[in-house]
Amino acid sequence: MERKASTARSDLEEILADETAEPKALPLSLLQDITGDFSDDQQIGSGGFAVVYKGMIGNRAVAVKRLSNALMDETEFHREVQCLMRVKHKNVVRFLGYCADRQGSMEEFDKKLVMADVHERLLCFEYIPKGSLDKYIMDASREWGTCYKIIKGICEGLQYLHENHIVHLDLKPANILLDDNMAPKITDFGLSRCFDENQSRDITKTILGTMGYLAPEHREGGVIAHSADLYSLGVIIIEILTGQKGYQATDDVIESWSDRLEGSQRDTLCKQIRVCYETALECRDFDPKKRPTSALTIVDRLHEMETIQVKNTFKLRAFSSSVKKLRKGAIGILEVDILSARGLVSMKDKEGGLTDPYCVVKYGEKWVRTGTLFATAVPQWNEQYTWNVLDLNTVVTVAVFDDCHLSSSHGGDDHQMGKVRIRLATLETNRMYTQHYPLMVLTRTGLKKTGELHLAVRFTCRSWAKMLATYGKPLPPTIHIHHTDPITMPQVDPLWLQAEAVQRMVTRLARAEPPLRREVVEYMLDVDPQMFSLRRSQSNFQRIASLYSGATAVAKWFDDICEWKNPLSTILVHVLFLYLVCYPQLILPMVLVLVVMIGVWNYPRRPRNPPHIDTVLSYADQAQPDELEEEFDTFSTSTPDDIVKLRYDRLRSVAGRLQRELGDLAMHAERAQSLLSWRDHRVTPIFIMLSLVVAVVLYWTPLKVVVMVMGLYFLLPSRFRPSRRRTSMVFNLYSRLPSKDDSML
Template structure:
């Protein structure tokens, strides 16, 4: 693997030769490998277009590697060089060949007193291409600009420095000295290729580091109870159910018998502490409580947030020399694995004497009811019973135990026995049997005994999977002008507009205000596209004949992969495109004339990589990184979530005349989606699956949802009108900034769903969550950084554009994830992304209003207290307030120190009462307990409304649209106020710690600084010139916007 650093150009360099110019060259240092470009004489804006190649070690963690690019001035005639500037680029942002884009980097100082200005343009990427280095010449002297010790040491290396004098030639680098470094698995956080997700693994010492194949996909399972526990909310929900008349497989809709009684028990809706045995008996280290550091790297176990479950694994590899049938002279073999009452069978092969299956069967140790494992080989018959070919019997007491990081157990050949076990028969089978855990790499794709009733394609729909959202881009189409537009009616000038379509997205420009054949628009149209680019940009120039009729004058169709990708606001080159004629009037003669004369359109099209494409609500955003990987920062933490199981789920459908639930859990954070395996026919499923995410910003939210799998039979067509839909059971949201670092949270979250008859508890979800910070300095830096990439502030979108682009992004994500196998279905994606979060709801409006009233109540209390002071209802308090007032009058410099010191003391005092649990869905805050049925009917009404009368429908829809905007504004006001409260409430421990430390520092600084100086500085700063202002928000504004609010607890 090669690292390619293409030095393109530099701009506005500092003159160093005493004559207002410089002779610059670039030197690149990567992992002790040095390489330089040629020197451009007397040029402050040089252009090199030169590639430098370096050896890249893929086994090392890129987060700890960087590329240092330095610009020097070559002194002549006296040999030497002057420093012009440098920049460091982290290797974690390096992309593969084909995804590279031109980037400009501001040159930085090397020393405090250095004088540096200008910027350098680079392209950095990795390539698999490798060219043979030039043979060293014995007479070739070392370069003059390399120190003698470097030149002397380089003579013993296999390659030497080769400086290209031609801009089209590549540059060779000095080979780095070999290093004997053995990386322990616990010291590396490896990134899986193509998924942008990380897995943390731990192995015992002495084993080489090995990247697990499915380290983020390994589901787990714990002992299933044979007794179904009945929870209080299940009893309340079941009293009004009538399930006898529902057809088999029909959705099972629950209705509350007594909503007031159900809502009166508030404890049923609260978060509950749990005490699972996390990391019990795990051989790879077990639980460590979130603390453990070796050599600056985290020492963790992959499965320390779940419970260990033992399984009996049977791997059927192949068979040979099987006997043939006397009738067909061949056989259709398959294997049946029997353990007590459980039977699993492989697929059968037609007329094959030496079949290969390579299938794995997993039997839970807690459900083993026999001491003997039997493996039968049979011949499938079309009519009658299948023929018996032989068997192999194993005593479970003799089965070996294997746990990672042990190597996989090698399969062996076994001679088949007859039915009675008295002698051998013809044929052999290769298989392996061992006892393992859910950490075994064979677990995800194994056939499980608890899902024996699932068959066909349904087997694929119950497995755990990891999905990655498609890489989304904003496509900006700037329609500038058109020339020589010819209407179909030559007697009139056209009223021209442009319509642009990308996939299902259609936008159009305004109609040109004047009739002309050379219209000018200069309008921007923005679309959402996803890699790989499958759609094309289809553009038509149309003439408005009547309000209901348009005439197409020309069209073009362009693939998206030809357009330039940009990372900042630099201008993109525009292009002219010839318009093709449209309709039945296009003749061969017209096509021949197109080369001589054609209408043209002027466009400026680019793919925006500096924006973050939002596909989820901004209140619950889980990722804020820009599209271009080159702009990503290093991760600041690791999020680990153990999905233990669920308790007390309600029946969601009818199966065999009784209620049933086939539950699975979906978690979404950033670009990574995870789906646990489906636990069939149980109200208390146990998953015990652990997943890991890299955290780039702690002020984000992870969303987990539980769903009922309605596709276990296989063969469903999702496009059919009557296709089954996975039913939602509930959802949980956790904001990472509310979690204490290194602490493991184990709680049972209520699964609440709002129905037309009221709020309903569908069960509880048991989770183990741990947030680990990698760098405290980076974490503190993030709190002062803008929430979104800088392009959102330098060139922001309008509110209507943001809503429309988010809707289009959600549709693209749903379509792409629906193509996976098994698919993550559209109803699941929409529920996880809160597709209906902006619809009108009287209940949400009331909740936001009372959030504001809760904030204003503090001001009312203060006003009432001050009124009591004025009325002397408490003389002692009134005297103390008067004395304090006189002191502040005589010593005004004590006002601000006293205020900040008072807030510091309040923050310290509130530390004792800080929240100990993560936030959860609050039915009282959501105003879901006493909601009026008519308001719920309005909330669940379709949009547009399903009311019959046309006039009522028109007024009703208009009212809902206006009220929805008011609802959003009211919610934003409430959020800002709640963020003020969270400054000292320890809801976000890092933010509160920073704020109270700031208060203490401010109290000290303002105490020792004269008040007049402070007032002067504050006034001058407030009235500063616009040249000294920035379009980016200030650090206090960024800090304030990152503070948590109670929006996470809203339904």
């Protein structure tokens, strides 16, 4: 017997040392020996079904669970051992061995001695020193980092159990132990059920468990399924977050934690708390179908949230480290003096009222706000702000707002009165620009001029060498970081990305003193231009058209040269052309000299002041009322159906014209492709033979002669060329080439 006990002790020591070792059957004598014959001094816990003792194997501790004979039969014991033998996970308490001992004992019964069977059923586990989760929940000073680690660990442990077809059925804080690192470990599988691979649910008439954690379908109908554990999980998460099982509003839960969170990470951690609490409420839904589909879904949700937060943290750290490097090499100082305003028009509903104006200035990540001046149309702020300039390719934005929160008679959002954007690259170095900038806002009824803002702006250069060197450096990391850290598919949607960015900025600036409200942040960040606007589409079309106006002017000048409208210019062009043909090495220097001449010519016409909002370029004066109504419509639309139908028809018309232009581009490309694709069996051989003849001619003819002949031909006056009213033979041939239009439905 002693030899058997010694062997069992060695086996148990090996199991403790090797985490991959399988649990084994242990003799009762060994468990009695290591627990002092189940001494009361070694007792560390008790419940309705068992008593837990601490046992010592050398210098290692184990936990021995002695089950009650009266409350657990042989089948339930076998079921628990079966479940424990199947699990091995970092978030499930490690099972070391079991003992099922039956001995005969003479006992007195009805004044007679009878031989009775004494059953001993014991389970041996690793010893977890920190105790159970219910004790930690009572700690009012618990930290969120530890709480989140516990929540995530429980979810991962439950995911492992469900993947191994085990339903716990008694998940509660008392059955979750915490190790030295505060990692949770699920224990007590006395009520668990092990399903077959093809089994997902069962029905029982015996309802056991702890009230408050039992799922409604299990408590009332005896349904055993994975969703029952998810209900218990939701209750546990709520307890970890609030210290109690009852429902609380999400915002109240977040507010109760916000004061305990570190300021620099408050936004990130509040989002973690929100996700965890909303997931818990979803798990606690009365309808099992409305709960998460599995524990894996919850784990994936937590991992996805962590991935986004890690990416954002990485971006912020990358930006911060880059900015620190840039700060060491700041190229200059930006000074902005907000002097005054004049002629301000009240944006409130009252007629003839005065404004309560204040200014907000944004440059980079720094936001500043002036004081609010009460009831005046000619405010005098006289406030100065300075920034270190890291890059000239940046913009300072100054906006004026009418404060609607000073008086209780007004309310709602602060009204924007206009803004000024100044790009630092348009400023001359060390020059003070002082001028009145017109303020205007575009509303549903049209363009409204609200006054003028008097600003003084100056950029002072510290080092010309550093300033010029910035033009050869990449843009700041916030602009180009997507090349090294691509955004995920949900972030591809610009509306989602915009809403996420604005929400973070609003949350941060709402804690400023005085706070900046959402409408102010959205106006400063130009949120609205993300939506479709026919006015902006027309403006962008005119911007593109204006870029080609130079090419149009060159074409007209060339036509005048060919027509000899200015004989002196025509003769000079002919001489220059022949000279460049004879000396082609002068072409590039001549082009560069021409660029220099254009730059010198435009110098006296350079802008004297920073450019401001151009109402003509913006099509603000020409926009129709219906176009403005569409531009300021909400998302999703709140417009009546008949107006939406008219807008849709108009959009279809515009899209139809665009579609036709795209079709024409495709047709011309397909015609060029058909020259060699033998779609036309007569044109292709003609083109091939013509190409061969031209190749032979060009091979034997000097290049200078070819260029000279072609140039002189194009410079010929119209009287020596075919009439322009007649299209050329080449154009006629090209227009007859086939495209794939015939194959389109």
